[in-house]
Amino acid sequence: MLGHILSPYNISKYEWRILACLHENDLLTVSDLAFMAQIDKTRTSRHVESLAQQDLIIRMQDKIDRRCAKVRLTTQGDCIYNAVNPLVTQLKNKLFNGISAEDYRIFLNVLKQAKNNFTELSAGKCAEGKSAAENK
Known part of the structure; x- marks a missing residue:
């Protein structure tokens, strides 16, 4: 069901969770993102790379610790989130009716x-x- 909603946007359920976390929290490290999305760090890193290649998120070097990169939604990523979220909310409402x-x-x-x-x-x-x- 969720895959059917997400497929026109070319994102997986893991990528959807990442977009949702970034929508709620402006800048996150991959480790923080993995924790919040409840996805292992290796898988999170792969999906962050995929989302960056699709220009849905952008990596930014931390100004204090240059070894640490943070990610945030791009305008396009925010648009995808805003398009998909009502559909996911509708599915959730049907599931818990x-x-x-x-x-x-x-x-x-x-x-x-x-x-x-x-x-x-x-x-x-x-x-x-x-x-x-x-x-x-």
Whole structure:
């Protein structure tokens, strides 16, 4: 469904998340962008390169630390975001039709906790057979 919305704009779901994060936050490093978009850094770097080649984002050297590059949306990238966002919002509304705001909030909190548990398990912080909450 999302791919169908994005394909006329020649962007992937990962690139859409990057554009959305940059729309909300003017200048971000690739590391910050990866964290915010919840995409691994290697994949984020690849998609940043693709978006830069399409002139949807631009890389800028940090004035203080020249080793650090930051990215931002171009005018064209902002136009793509503004064209796609209503379509993605419409899809989201259809997907969550009939679900109350409270249930939606609970759903997001459950997903966030599951992600945190997965991250802890992946890092080996949880003892086998115990939940993340029991380890705190």
